[in-house]
Structure formats: structure tokens, C-alpha cells
Amino acid sequence: VLANRVIERKRDGAELDEAELREFLDGFLSERVSVPQMSAFLMAVLFRGMSRRELETLLSVMIESGAVLDLSSVPGAKVDKHSTGGVGDKVSLALAPLVAELGVPVPMMSGRGLGHTGGTLDKLESIPGFRIDLDLRRFREVLTSVGCAMIGQTAEIAPLDRELYALRSATGTVPSIPLIAASIMSKKLAEDLDGLVLDVKMGRGAFLADDQRAVALARTMVALGTARGVPTVAVLTAMDEPLGRTAGNALEVVEAIQCLRGEGPEDLAEVTAALAGHMLELGGKASSAAEGERLASQALAQGQALDRFVRLIEAQGGDPSVVDHPERLPRARHAGDVFSSEAGVVQGIDPLALGWGVVELGGGRTGRSDPIDPSVGFEWQVKRGDSVHPGDVIGRVHARTPAQLERGRTILAQAVSLADAVPPPALPVVRRVIRAGDPTID
Amino acid sequence: VLANRVIERKRDGAELDEAELREFLDGFLSERVSVPQMSAFLMAVLFRGMSRRELETLLSVMIESGAVLDLSSVPGAKVDKHSTGGVGDKVSLALAPLVAELGVPVPMMSGRGLGHTGGTLDKLESIPGFRIDLDLRRFREVLTSVGCAMIGQTAEIAPLDRELYALRSATGTVPSIPLIAASIMSKKLAEDLDGLVLDVKMGRGAFLADDQRAVALARTMVALGTARGVPTVAVLTAMDEPLGRTAGNALEVVEAIQCLRGEGPEDLAEVTAALAGHMLELGGKASSAAEGERLASQALAQGQALDRFVRLIEAQGGDPSVVDHPERLPRARHAGDVFSSEAGVVQGIDPLALGWGVVELGGGRTGRSDPIDPSVGFEWQVKRGDSVHPGDVIGRVHARTPAQLERGRTILAQAVSLADAVPPPALPVVRRVIRAGDPTID
Numbered sequence: 001v002l003a004n005r006v007i008e009r010k011r012d013g014a015e016l017d018e019a020e021l022r023e024f025l026d027g028f029l030s031e032r033v034s035v036p037q038m039s040a041f042l043m044a045v046l047f048r049g050m051s052r053r054e055l056e057t058l059l060s061v062m063i064e065s066g067a068v069l070d071l072s073s074v075p076g077a078k079v080d081k082h083s084t085g086g087v088g089d090k091v092s093l094a095l096a097p098l099v100a101e102l103g104v105p106v107p108m109m110s111g112r113g114l115g116h117t118g119g120t121l122d123k124l125e126s127i128p129g130f131r132i133d134l135d136l137r138r139f140r141e142v143l144t145s146v147g148c149a150m151i152g153q154t155a156e157i158a159p160l161d162r163e164l165y166a167l168r169s170a171t172g173t174v175p176s177i178p179l180i181a182a183s184i185m186s187k188k189l190a191e192d193l194d195g196l197v198l199d200v201k202m203g204r205g206a207f208l209a210d211d212q213r214a215v216a217l218a219r220t221m222v223a224l225g226t227a228r229g230v231p232t233v234a235v236l237t238a239m240d241e242p243l244g245r246t247a248g249n250a251l252e253v254v255e256a257i258q259c260l261r262g263e264g265p266e267d268l269a270e271v272t273a274a275l276a277g278h279m280l281e282l283g284g285k286a287s288s289a290a291e292g293e294r295l296a297s298q299a300l301a302q303g304q305a306l307d308r309f310v311r312l313i314e315a316q317g318g319d320p321s322v323v324d325h326p327e328r329l330p331r332a333r334h335a336g337d338v339f340s341s342e343a344g345v346v347q348g349i350d351p352l353a354l355g356w357g358v359v360e361l362g363g364g365r366t367g368r369s370d371p372i373d374p375s376v377g378f379e380w381q382v383k384r385g386d387s388v389h390p391g392d393v394i395g396r397v398h399a400r401t402p403a404q405l406e407r408g409r410t411i412l413a414q415a416v417s418l419a420d421a422v423p424p425p426a427l428p429v430v431r432r433v434i435r436a437g438d439p440t441i442d
Numbered sequence: 443v444l445a446n447r448v449i450e451r452k453r454d455g456a457e458l459d460e461a462e463l464r465e466f467l468d469g470f471l472s473e474r475v476s477v478p479q480m481s482a483f484l485m486a487v488l489f490r491g492m493s494r495r496e497l498e499t500l501l502s503v504m505i506e507s508g509a510v511l512d513l514s515s516v517p518g519a520k521v522d523k524h525s526t527g528g529v530g531d532k533v534s535l536a537l538a539p540l541v542a543e544l545g546v547p548v549p550m551m552s553g554r555g556l557g558h559t560g561g562t563l564d565k566l567e568s569i570p571g572f573r574i575d576l577d578l579r580r581f582r583e584v585l586t587s588v589g590c591a592m593i594g595q596t597a598e599i600a601p602l603d604r605e606l607y608a609l610r611s612a613t614g615t616v617p618s619i620p621l622i623a624a625s626i627m628s629k630k631l632a633e634d635l636d637g638l639v640l641d642v643k644m645g646r647g648a649f650l651a652d653d654q655r656a657v658a659l660a661r662t663m664v665a666l667g668t669a670r671g672v673p674t675v676a677v678l679t680a681m682d683e684p685l686g687r688t689a690g691n692a693l694e695v696v697e698a699i700q701c702l703r704g705e706g707p708e709d710l711a712e713v714t715a716a717l718a719g720h721m722l723e724l725g726g727k728a729s730s731a732a733e734g735e736r737l738a739s740q741a742l743a744q745g746q747a748l749d750r751f752v753r754l755i756e757a758q759g760g761d762p763s764v765v766d767h768p769e770r771l772p773r774a775r776h777a778g779d780v781f782s783s784e785a786g787v788v789q790g791i792d793p794l795a796l797g798w799g800v801v802e803l804g805g806g807r808t809g810r811s812d813p814i815d816p817s818v819g820f821e822w823q824v825k826r827g828d829s830v831h832p833g834d835v836i837g838r839v840h841a842r843t844p845a846q847l848e849r850g851r852t853i854l855a856q857a858v859s860l861a862d863a864v865p866p867p868a869l870p871v872v873r874r875v876i877r878a879g880d881p882t883i884d
Contacts, residue, residue, distance in 0.1 A: 007614030011488065039478035040613035043485035046453065171482035172449030 003033045011044040018057045025061040029160060035167065042164070042173040050178035052223065058178070059224055062186035065160035069107070069136065069192040074144050076105045077194035079283045081275055082184055084208070084217070085117030086201045087351035087358075088242035092120045092150070093256035094264070094272050094300070095279075097308035100147030102276070102295055104283030107143050107191055108150045109157070113364045113372070116355030117207065118252065121152050122364075126250040126330055126374030130318030142315045147308065150316070158186040177213060181220040189228055195282025196225050196232045197275055202431055203240035205351025218434045226436040233278045233289075234434040237271050238427060241384060242351040244268040248363045248377010248398060250329040257323055260306040267429050273297040274430045289433070330375035332398035334405040340388045344418030348384050353415035361399050361408055373400060378412050384426055388418065445475045453486040460499045467503040471602060477609065484606070484615040492620035494665065500620070501666055504628035507602035511549070511578065511634040516586050518547045519636035521725045523717055524626055526650070526659070527559030528643045529793035529800075530684035534562045534592070535698035536706070536714050536742070537721075539750035542589030544718070544737055546725030549585050549633055550592045551599070555806045555814070558797025559649065560694065563594050564806075568692040568772055568816030572760030584757045589750065592758070600628040619655060623662040631670055637724025638667050638674045639717050644873055645682035647793025660876045668878035675720045675731075678874040679713050683826055684793040686710040690805045690819010690840060692771040699765055702748040709871050715739040716872045731875070772817035774840035776847040782830045786860030790826050795857035803841050803850055815842060820854050826868055830860065 006024040009016060016024075024041070027033035050058065071078050079099065083089055096106045110120035110132075121132045132152045134142065142149035155162075161183050168174045188196055200218040201207065208214045218234035225232025244265045246255045258264040259272060277286065277293030286292030299305055306323065313320040322328045358364050361376040380395035382388055394416055397408030448466040451458060458466075466483070469475035492500065513520050521541065525531055538548045552562035552574075563574045574594045576584065584591035597604075603625050610616045630638055642660040643649065650656045660676035667674025686707045688697045700706040701714060719728065719735030728734030741747055748765065755762040764770045800806050803818040822837035824830055836858055839850035 004612070004614055011485070011614050034612065035478045036481035036609060037613055039481040040485040040615060043453070043482040043489075044614070047485075047489045167478060170446070170476065171479050172446055172453050172486070173482055 003027065003037045007037060007041050007044060010041060010048055013048055015051045016054050018053065021054055021057045022061055025058065025160065029065060038164070039167060039171045039173070042168055042171060042176070042179065045179060046173050046176040055178050055182060055220070055224065056227055058182045059185055059189070059228070062158050062160045062182060063190050066158045066190065067156035068190045071107055071140065071143070071192040074105055074107070074140060076103070077283045078105045078107050078192065079195040079197065079279045080106060080108050080188060080191055080193050081197045081199060081279060082188050083199040084184075084201050084206065085114065086239040086243055087116060087118065087205050087355035088244045088247045088252065089118060090123060090244065090252035090256040091199065091268065091272050091275065093123060093253065093309070094259040094268070094305070095275055096148040096150055097260065097312055098272065098296055098299060098305040099276050099279045099283070101299060101305040101308045102280055103285040104279055105143055106148040106279070107139070107193070108148065109153050109187060109191060110150060111153065116205070116352055116359065116364075118247065118249065118355070118358065118364065120150065122372060122374070123249045123252050124150060126253055127313055127318040127322055128328065130313060131316050134316065142312070146311045146315050148312055150312065153187055157190045161186045175208070177217050177220055181217055181224060185221055185224045189225065189230060193230050195279065196230055197278045197282065198222070198232065198234040199271070199275055200234050200236050201239035202236050203238050205239040205242060205355065215432070215434070222434050222436055231282050232436065233282065235275055235278060235430060236432040236434070237274070238429045238431060239351060240426070241349050242354050243271065245381060246377060246379050247354045247358050248361070249372070249374040250331070251377045251379060251398065253322070253329060254326045257306070257309070257326065259300065260309055261303045262301040269297070269300055270429045273300060278433075332373075332375040333400060334402055335396060335398045336405055336409065337393045338395045338397060338409045338412045340392045340394050340418070341390055341413070342418055343389050344387070344420060345422050346382050346384050346386045346388065347417040347419050347423045349380060350415045350417070353411060354378055357408065357411035357415070360411070361404055376400060378408065380412065380416065382416060384423055445469060445479045449479060449483050449486060452483060452490055455490055457493045458496050460495065463496055463499045464503055467500065467602065471507060480606070481609060481613045481615070484610060484613060484618070484621065487621060488615050488618040497620050497624060497662070497666065498669055500624045501627055501631070501670070504600050504602045504624060505632050508600045508632065509598035510632045513549055513582065513585070513634040516547055516549070516582060518545070519725045520547045520549050520634065521637040521639065521721045522548060522550050522630060522633055522635050523639045523641060523721060524630050525641040526626075526643050526648065527556060528681040528685055529558060529560065529647050529797035530686045530689045530694065531560060532565060532686065532694035532698040533641065533710065533714050533717065535565060535695065535751070536701040536710070536747070537717055538590040538592055539702065539754055540714065540738055540741060540747040541718050541721045541725070543741060543747040543750045544722055545727040546721055547585055548590040548721070549581070549635070550590065551595050551629065551633060552592060553595065558647070558794055558801065558806075560689065560691065560797070560800065560806065562592065564814060564816065565691045565694050566592060568695055569755055569760040569764055570770065572755060573758050576758065584754070588753045588757050590754060592754065595629055599632045603628045617650070619659050619662055623659055623666060627663055627666045631667065631672060635672050637721065638672055639720045639724065640664070640674065640676040641713070641717055642676050642678050643681035644678050645680050647681040647684060647797065657874070657876070664876050664878055673724050674878065675724065676876040677717055677720060677872060678876070679716070680869060680871045680873060681793060682868070683791050684796050685713065687823060688819060688821050689796045689800050690803070691814070691816040692773070693819045693821060693840065695764070695771060696768045699748070699751070699768065701742065702751055703745045704743040711739070711742055712871045715742060720875075774815075774817040775842060776844055777838060777840045778847050778851065779835045780837045780839060780851045780854045782834045782836050782858075782860070783832055783855070784860055785831050786829070786862060787864050788824050788826050788828045788830065789859040789861050789865045791822060792857045792859070795853060796820055799850065799853035799857070802853070803846055818842060818846075820850065822854065822858065824858060826865055
């Protein structure tokens with residue numbers, strides 16, 4: 001009866017009281033509200049949205065459904081970053097050691113690849129021996145000694161979110177901004193943070209390809225974090241093109257190491273430094289995001305944080321020698337260059353084609369528990385605006401079989417679009433910043 | 443993957459192909475599509491609606507999910523009636539013998555009470571011995587010998603509808619016009635009919651209290667029946683006031699018998715004759731609905747069909763002596779008159795108050811399997827526009843306990859609204875007729 005009333009009120013556009021929404025959500029956890037009822041409710045939310053008050057209630061119940069970290073024993077203001085996910089997005093691997101190096105502890109809980117987007121955990125696990133399943137005691141120890149630690153979401157954190165997430169995947173109710181915002185924030189706000197930076201991707205390769213929806217998601221998450229007393233900043237960054245020059249787990253680890261040496265691609269360094277700038281400001285180690293970004297750029301250029309990454313790998317059981325010997329990372333049996341058959345100017349590289357391409361080569365998952373091959377993927381050495389001639393090498397494919405190598409060549413060649421005209425200059429990689437003080441936050 | 447695609451396409455407002463919708467529905471029957479997925483789909487349908495083509499597919503799969511009657515051995519054009527449900531609606535009990543008497547066989551499958559509306563099966567079962575669970579062989583025999591037969595929906599008819607209906611009740615997805623239309627029509631079109639008359643109630647006591655929605659439902663059902671080759675007519679009738687002068691199962695049987703004697707209340711006779719008129723036209727026993735209505739009114743006034751009802755009761759195992767001895771029907775232990783405490787003109791009688799009142803007295807169900815007490819209910823002897831004085835008897839309550847009798851008195855007194863002004867004349871009981879030829883059918 002309660003369940004029916006709540007579903008019907010949401011369906012009809014009413015705002016739910018805190019008490020009835022709590023009772024409904026608690027009822028789901030205790031199996032008094034059925035899975036079909038929750039499924040219908042989630043679809044009604046997709047159509048009707050949620051008020052800020054409803055959303056704060058949902059978020060609270062999600063957080064309270066599980067454990068909340070206690071990092072009070074770790075000195076300093078802890079700041080984490082979350083990304084909504086992109087293709088070639090290896091930012092976290094460079095960012096965590098970089099920010100730690102500059103004095104702000106980074107307790108990072110990351111996710112796995114999902115759909116066409118890669119996941120930090122999958123990338124880390126391509127380092128031989130690296131453990132992403134530290135218990136919380138060990139997580140705190142690594143965080144204290146190294147200044148950063150990187151693990152997966154533990155089962156104790158926000159179990160309601162995990163159940164709802166699985167249900168949303170099955171029932172076509174993923175793309176709801178309030179539900180996405182609550183899901184992301186429930187995990188991050190259980191981390192006992194003093195600040196949070198959100199990298200919300202915009203553009204054709206983003207999880208939310210519609211710019212307005214990406215902005216709405218950013219605003220919603222900033223408002224939720226702020227309401228719970230965690231200073232939160234969202235940085236909207238470009239995902240029209242894949243980030244950097246690689247997509248695929250081990251390949252991206254190599255590129256992140258290059259970035260930490262000051263030798264990575266420009267767009268990757270730019271996003272990394274911009275996010276670091278905000279983290280340093282929130283962590284009290286820079287007077288502004290701009291000053292933080294300057295510090296971060298300088299540290300990257302000088303390779304200052306590379307040793308921090310070595311220490312992180314060591315502390316989490318991995319083989320730190322991969323930093324100097326990338327050939328010790330998993331290598332695909334078959335690799336080959338991709339040549340352009342035409343002349344033209346690169347108009348862009350399709351991030352969706354490459355993201356799904358990695359999945360097709362076996363480097364991502366289509367189901368929750370698919371094993372993945374860390375070695376496969378794509379490298380590309382052309383960027384938007386580059387001129388290519390027939391026979392030029394445009395990139396390289398790493399695959400498990402000759403047939404997959406050929407398939408990978410086709411995918412990469414088709415992902416690079418050529419034309420005679422020079423494309424208009426790309427928009428800046430950092431598009432927009434949304435903070436709690438932002439007057440546009442409703 | 444199929445299930446996700448179908449849910450997402452419906453969610454996003456696309457029209458589903460016949461093949462994918464069939465596969466989705468068949469998948470639900472074979473448990474490849476999960477109950478949560480179907481729940482989310484139903485909610486998406488509630489928001490997005492269904493195209494006529496989608497609806498015809500849903501209806502086909504529902505009908506094909508079960509058995510379809512074969513009444514070819516019964517001579518004549520078979521015509522049935524369905525009502526969307528009202529309070530005091532005992533029309534079927536008089537209508538089936540009336541139409542049979544005038545030469546059109548009526549194979550009637552009815553339902554039980556639901557919410558505030560009563561059900562024909564519950565009323566019939568208040569007749570001692572009456573069996574509504576005849577097997578199909580016996581159903582055909584009764585239909586052939588008596589000209590009408592009245593049973594419940596058998597388990598073999600449209601099992602997909604039954605499953606979806608249970609799910610819709612649990613998930614807040616009942617009030618969707620396409621889903622309601624498909625549910626009703628799947629059962630009726632499995633009856634092997636040559637014509638169907640739909641009594642779609644309008645007004646505050648109707649299942650769909652919004653007039654426009656009632657009209658939309660009528661149009662949808664007429665179009666669905668016509669598309670499947672069954673001439674279908676919808677008669678929109680008033681349910682602003684309860685029908686007749688009684689609500690409660692045994693009380694309504696008595697009133698239906700009075701109606702068959704030509705001694706029933708005017709509104710009941712009017713609706714019965716109007717529906718009979720269309721059934722006689724569809725069954726080829728009248729050249730027009732108006733002529734059919736004239737024949738029916740005359741037969742009612744002369745008590746011509748009463749013996750047909752006696753034969754029906756006998757054929758279905760009931761005690762036919764109740765027709766002459768209504769005291770042999772179940773009688774409540776406690777009964778008492780209700781007096782007006784004020785003076786005024788009756789503005790109306792609230793059908794919802796009386797419908798839920800019957801449920802509260804134990805004569806209806808709140809859950810699917812609640813036992814009901816056929817003896818309880820209300821009689822009222824005032825109608826809209828009547829003047830009453832303090833102390834006048836306005837009606838009578840039949841209840842199981844003295845406490846329930848008192849509660850029933852309050853319910854009935856509150857259901858009758860009094861004021862000084864004379865209310866505007868009531869709209870005609872038959873509001874509108876919708877047929878396949880109607881240009882407003884889309």
C-alpha cells in the first residue's frame with residue numbers, strides 16, 4: 001500500500017515527503033517493497049525527475065545503507081576526483097600521485113570500465129601484482145604513507161546504490177540525471193572527504209552526449225555535495241575526441257607514466273593539471289584553482305610526481321619496474337600499424353568507435369563479470385587538424401589474433417575522419433567550471 | 443539485450459515494430475524478459491502510450507497466450523456486453539436474459555468486484571447454489587438451451603493479461619488507456635463473439651472519472667474490436683450517481699429481478715434497454731439500436747424475460763425460487779433505516795462513498811482473495827432532486843454487526859448531499875455512442 005502510493009504519487013508528478021520516500025527506500029532494502037515495484041518507480045523517476053529535497057533524501061538513504069569511511073587518522077584535507085567516464089581517459093593514474101606530491105591526500109575509489117568508457121581499476125590491474133582490493137585498514141596505511149591510495153568500491157559502501165544500479169541497467173532506467181547524480185555522489189560522499197572535484201565529460205564520447213544534460217548533471221552533483229558539507233567543484237571537459245593517444249588498459253598505463261614524466265600528450269596534461277588545480281585549492285595547498293593548476297603543470301613538466309606513482313604501485317603490491325620497463329606490462333600477441341589509404345586533414349577521431357572498439361578487441365566488458373584482456377587496444381598518432389597522405393601511419397592496433405588485428409585496423413581507420421577542409425579550431429579542453437557559489441545552481 | 447532495447451525505445455517515444463514487441467511479450471511469457479523489466483516497460487507505456495499498431499500487437503499476443511472459445515455449435519450471432527464498472531451496476535443480471543429472450547445468444551464472461559465497483563460474479567454467487575465456474579462444455583450447453591450463460595473468466599483465457607494485470611496493480615501502472623483497453627478486449631475477443639457492446643462509465647463514480655479519458659478508452663476499444671473483425675459499439679453511460687437504488691450483492695440481485703418484472707428503477711431500466719438495443723442490432727434481431735431499445739423496453743415492462751432468468755439460475759445450479767422469494771437470498775443479521783437529520787433537496791448521492799462503503803461493510807474486497815459477505819449493503823430511496831425533511835427515511839443499511847450498522851448509517855447519510863437549491867437537471871443516462879463508423883475514431 002505504501003509502495004503503491006509512492007509509485008503513484010511519483011508517477012503523477014507529486015513531490016514525495018521525506019518520510020514516505022525513506023520508508024519506500026528502506027522498504028526496498030528490507031524486501032517489503034518488491035523489485036518490480038522499484039523498477040516501475042525508477043521509470044517514473046526517469047520521466048518525472050526528482051526535486052532537490054527528494055534527491056537529498058535518496059542520497060542520504062543510499063549513504064546510510066552502508067559503511068562510511070573514517071579517515072580522521074590521516075592528516076590533511078582529503079580530496080578525491082570522480083570522472084563520468086570517457087575514452088582514453090587515464091587522468092586518474094597521473095592525477096592521484098600528482099596531487100599527493102603537492103601535499104593533498106587523495107583517497108581514491110574508482111570503478112571499472114562500463115560500456116564504451118574505460119575504468120581506472122581495469123587500467124591499474126594491468127600492472128602485474130597491483131591490488132585494488134585493499135581492506136580499509138591497509139587503504140588508510142597506503143594513504144598515510146604514500147599520500148594517495150587507489151581502490152575499488154568496497155561492498156560495504158552504499159549497497160542500496162549497487163542494487164539500484166544493477167536494476168537500472170536491466171530496466172532501461174540508467175539515463176536519469178537525478179539517479180546518476182545520486183549514484184555517483186553516494187559513493188564519493190561515503191569516503192569522508194574534505195573536497196571533491198568532478199570531471200564531467202561533454203561531447204559525443206561522453207556518457208551524457210547532450211551538453212545541457214552534462215551541465216545539469218554537474219550542477220546537481222555540486223549542489224548535492226555542497227548540501228552535505230563537502231566543498232564540490234565540477235569541471236566540464238571535452239570528450240569530443242578521445243583523450244591522449246591511446247585507448248586500452250596497459251597502453252593507457254604507459255601513457256599515464258609518460259604524462260608523469262612530462263612527456264605525455266598536451267590534452268591529457270591539460271585536463272590533469274586543471275583538475276589538480278581545483279583539488280589543490282580545495283585541499284588548501286593553493287590559494288586558487290589557477291595557482292594550483294600552475295603548480296601542477298610545473299610538477300608534471302618536471303616529472304616531479306613520477307616517484308610518487310612508483311611508491312603507490314609498490315605499496316599496493318604491484319611491480320614498480322614497469323615505470324622504466326613498459327615492456328613488462330601485458331603485451332598483445334599481435335600488433336601492427338594502420339596506414340591511411342587517403343589524403344586529407346583529420347576532422348576528428350570518433351571516441352565511441354574506439355571505445356567500443358576496445359570492447360570488441362576484448363579489452364572491455366559487455367557483461368558485469370566478463371574477463372578482460374589488458375593488453376589490447378589502439379594507439380593513434382594523428383590528431384584533429386593534422387594532414388595525412390596515403391600510406392602514412394595513423395596508428396597501431398594491439399590484438400589477440402590476426403583476425404582481430406585486421407578488425408582493429410578497420411575500426412581505427414574508420415574512426416579517423418578525413419576531409420579536404422581544415423576543421424575549425426577545437427573548443428578548449430576545459431569547457432566550464434561549476435562551483436557551489438555559481439548563481440546558476442538552482 | 444532485446445528487453446533493454448525494447449524498454450529504451452518505448453521510453454524514448456519510438457514506435458516498436460511488431461516483431462520486437464512480440465518477441466518482448468513472448469519473452470516475458472517464457473521468462474527471458476524479467477518481471478522488473480516488464481514493470482519498467484509498463485511504466486514507460488503509461489507515460490508514452492501505445493500506437494494503434496503496437497496495441498493491436500499487444501492484444502494479439504494476449505489473446506494467443508491462451509485458449510479461444512469455439513461457439514460455432516451455438517446457432518445465432520453471439521453478442522456480449524462489458525462494463526468498465528460502477529456502483530449499483532446490476533445491469534448484466536437483467537440484460538443477459540433480456541437479450542436472450544429477444545433472440546440473441548449472450549455468452550457472458552464477467553469479473554469480480556474491484557475497488558469501489560461491484561462485480562457480476564459476486565452478485566450471481568449470492569444466489570444459493572449458483573455456479574459461475576462451469577466448464578466450457580457446460581457453458582455451451584447452457585448457452586444453447588437457455589440462450590445465455592454467465593461465468594467467470596477461465597484460467598485458460600488470456601493468461602498474459604492476467605499476469606500483466608497483477609503486475610500493474612502492484613506497480614502503479616493500472617491507469618493507462620492502452621493497457622486497460624488491451625486487458626478488457628483480450629478477454630472479450632477470446633469469447634468467439636459476433637458483436638460486442640461496451641458500457642463505458644463516465645463521471646465521478648467511474649473507473650476513469652475523467653470524461654475525456656473515458657471517451658478515449660471507448661474509442662480505443664471500439665477500434666481494437668473492429669480491427670479484429672468483431673463489430674463493437676461503446677455506449678458511454680452516466681456514473682455520477684450510483685445506478686438504481688441498491689448497492690451490495692444480494693440487494694442488487696433483488697433489484698435486477700424487479701427490473702426484469704418491469705418494476706425496477708427508471709435509470710436501471712434505461713441503461714439496460716439502451717445496451718440491449720445495441721446488442722439486438724449487432725445480433726441481427728433489430729434493424730437499429732433504437733428499434734432494439736424499443737423492443738427491450740417493452741419486454742422489460744411486460745416482465746417477459748423474467749422466466750429466462752429463472753431458467754438461467756436453474757441451468758447453473760442455483761435456487762430459482764429466490765425470484766419469488768427474495769428472503770431466501772442471504773440476509774444480513776442487522777438492518778436499519780437511515781433518517782435525514784436535515785431538510786433540503788438532494789444534490790446527489792456519492793457513488794464512491796457507497797462503493798467503498800460496501801467494501802467497508804464486508805461486501806467487497808480489498809485483496810484479490812478476500813471472502814465477501816453477499817448480504818451487506820445499502821438501499822436508498824431518495825434520488826437527486828428529491829426534497830427531504832428532518833426525520834425522513836432516506837435509506838436502509840444491511841450489516842453484520844451493530845457497530846457496522848451504525849458505521850453504514852453514517853456512510854449513507856454522508857453520501858447523500860443536501861442543499862437548499864434545486865440541482866440542475868441530470869444529464870441523460872446514456873451520454874454518447876461510439877461505433878466503428880464514427881469519424882472521430884482515429
